[in-house]
Structure formats: structure tokens, C-alpha cells
Amino acid sequence: MSSILNADLHCHSIVSDGTLTPEALAERAKANGVELWALTDHDEIGGQRRAAAAAKAQGMRYLTGAEISVTFAGETVHIVGLGFDAEDPRMQQGLADTRDGRGPRAMEMAAGLAKVGIQNAYEGALKFVGNPALISRTHFARFLVEAGHCKDTPEVFRKYLTEGKPGYVPHRWATLKDAITWITQCGGIAVIAHPGRYKFTANEEYALFSEFKAHGGRGVEVVTGSHTTAEYVEYATMARDFGLAASRGSDFHSPDESHTDLGALPYLPGDLTPVWELLADRIQ
Ligand code: AMP
Ligand code: MN
Ligand code: MN
Ligand code: MN
Numbered sequence: 001m002s003s004i005l006n007a008d009l010h011c012h013s014i015v016s017d018g019t020l021t022p023e024a025l026a027e028r029a030k031a032n033g034v035e036l037w038a039l040t041d042h043d044e045i046g047g048q049r050r051a052a053a054a055a056k057a058q059g060m061r062y063l064t065g066a067e068i069s070v071t072f073a074g075e076t077v078h079i080v081g082l083g084f085d086a087e088d089p090r091m092q093q094g095l096a097d098t099r100d101g102r103g104p105r106a107m108e109m110a111a112g113l114a115k116v117g118i119q120n121a122y123e124g125a126l127k128f129v130g131n132p133a134l135i136s137r138t139h140f141a142r143f144l145v146e147a148g149h150c151k152d153t154p155e156v157f158r159k160y161l162t163e164g165k166p167g168y169v170p171h172r173w174a175t176l177k178d179a180i181t182w183i184t185q186c187g188g189i190a191v192i193a194h195p196g197r198y199k200f201t202a203n204e205e206y207a208l209f210s211e212f213k214a215h216g217g218r219g220v221e222v223v224t225g226s227h228t229t230a231e232y233v234e235y236a237t238m239a240r241d242f243g244l245a246a247s248r249g250s251d252f253h254s255p256d257e258s259h260t261d262l263g264a265l266p267y268l269p270g271d272l273t274p275v276w277e278l279l280a281d282r283i284q
Contacts, residue, residue, distance in 0.1 A: 010249025014130030084188025225260025
């Protein structure tokens with residue numbers, strides 16, 4: 001398969017912080033012309049069987065997926081795993097451990113919000129949660145919009161949920177090495193998600209890419225809903241410089257919130273190796 005393929009290898013369902021079911025996502029992906037799809041819920045693979053079955057029913061090819069939260073150089077970095085065996089207990093345990101701190105973190109977030117006069121945010125966020133093991137900042141953001149504190153979710157993040165703001169709680173996620181190891185030992189490949197979004201210096205970014213490679217990481221998202229067109233060019237260069245394969249994904253969460261729809265992205269630059277070429281035997 002060449003780089004001219006409508007692959008969407010990054011999106012979220014109600015199993016994490018998306019608003020659609022795996023089946024509704026599959027239908028929407030198909031309608032938008034997606035040929036190869038992966039559902040990549042945050043720290044969760046509970047939707048994988050449904051997604052694979054829905055892809056098959058729609059006549060789309062499918063790769064298993066997850067987006068793992070990692071702490072690197074004091075920042076949260078996301079690592080997408082593709083094509084791993086979702087039944088492997090090592091992956092299941094690693095993700096369960098990564099999810100573990102989310103409940104207590106959410107209680108602390110609510111306590112921080114209560115101090116600035118926003119009461120019962122935990123209960124409010126829970127109303128938006130599809131999976132009790134996966135309460136995220138996105139669910140708090142939806143509650144704050146519903147309760148009239150902000151006009152949309154980006155405003156909530158700006159005012160309440162990012163570093164230094166009342167609802168922000170620093171958290172230690174998985175290590176880069178562990179996340180890559182879980183993915184790789186279960187037969188998949190690890191991909192750096194939306195590198196353009198991290199607030200790293202050039203040195204820190206270089207360290208991320210070097211350590212990622214050293215631990216066995218194989219790919220980087222070049223074309224993603226989180227990148228500007230200038231960043232497509234910038235991270236295509238990084239992929240070439242570091243000998244990484246390239247991935248493509250919308251990072252779609254919700255018809256009401258996401259500006260990039262499933263499959264609605266430019267193709268990958270033709271000279272890069274697409275991640276699906278490395279995963280030919282893992283495609284369902
Ligand atoms: P968490 O894993 O609980 O820290 O939540 C992270 C999620 O919040 C991301 O995957 C995005 O879906 C969402 N998010 C992060 N930053 C923003 C932002 N500035 N605007 C809107 N959503 C955001
Ligand atoms: Mn998200
Ligand atoms: Mn992400
Ligand atoms: Mn994502």
C-alpha cells in the first residue's frame with residue numbers, strides 16, 4: 001500500500017473522551033472515504049473488539065490502536081500504539097496501571113475548581129463519562145461549558161485546565177520506555193502523537209525523538225488534525241532525519257468539537273514510509 005491511502009489512525013470514542021460509539025465512528029469514517037482505520041482511545045483498549053467488528057461490517061481495513069499518556073521531561077507526551085495484540089495481558093496491565101491515577105486526579109481537579117466557586121465538578125464531569133475508568137479533562141471541560149462557565153472547551157482549557165490554572169493537577173503518567181515496550185512486545189509499533197503540540201525546546205524535542213528511537217519507537221504523526229500545514233513539512237523532515245515512518249490521523253473526538261473530521265486530511269508526503277507499510281501483516 002502506498003502513501004496515497006485514506007488512512008485515519010487516530011481518533012477517540014466514548015470509551016475515552018470522544019462522544020461517538022465505535023460503531024458510529026466506523027460509519028462516519030466510511031462515509032468520509034477512510035480505507036484503513038484505527039480507534040486510539042486514551043489509555044484504553046476496551047473499544048477494540050467493537051471497532052474491529054464495525055470496521056469489518058463497513059468494509060474498512062482495521063489496525064488496533066491506543067493513545068498512551070506518557071510523562072517525558074516534565075511534560076505529557078502521547079504515544080500511539082498501532083497493530084498490537086489487544087488481547088495480550090502485558091498491554092492490558094500496562095494500560096490499567098496508566099489509567100489508575102485518573103480517579104484521584106479528577107477528585108483533586110474538582111477540589112481546585114471548588115476553590116474558585118465551581119461546585120460539584122466531579123459529579124458534573126461524571127455525567128459525560130462513558131467509561132468510569134477513564135475520566136479526563138475533556139469531561140470536565142464539557143461540564144463547564146454545559147454549566148455556562150465558558151463558551152466552548154478550548155476556553156475551559158485556557159482558563160481552568162492547563163498548567164497554573166485552578167483545575168490543573170500535575171500527574172505522572174507512564175514512562176516513554178514502558179509505553180514503547182508494551183506496544184512493541186505485543187507486536188505493534190509505537191508512534192509519537194502530534195509532536196507539534198508539545199511545548200518543548202529544540203533540545204528537549206531532539207531528546208524525545210532520540211530516546212523514542214533508542215527504545216524501539218518506529219513512527220511519528222506527520223499529518224494530523226493537531227498540526228498546521230507548516231508542521232506537516234517540519235515533521236516530515238523530522239521523520240526523514242530520524243528514519244521514522246509517518247502516520248496520519250484526524251484525532252477526531254466529536255462532531256461538535258473537532259475541526260478535523262475523520263479522514264479529512266491531506267495524504268502523506270510520497271517519499272516517506274507510511275506506518276501501514278510496517279504493519280502489513282497486522283492489518284485486519
Ligand atoms: P487528560 O488525558 O485527562 O489530560 O485529557 C487530555 C485531553 O484533553 C486531550 O486528549 C484532548 O482531547 C483534550 N485537550 C487537551 N488540551 C486541550 C485544549 N487546549 N482544548 C481542547 N481540548 C484539549
Ligand atoms: Mn482526547
Ligand atoms: Mn493526544
Ligand atoms: Mn488523541
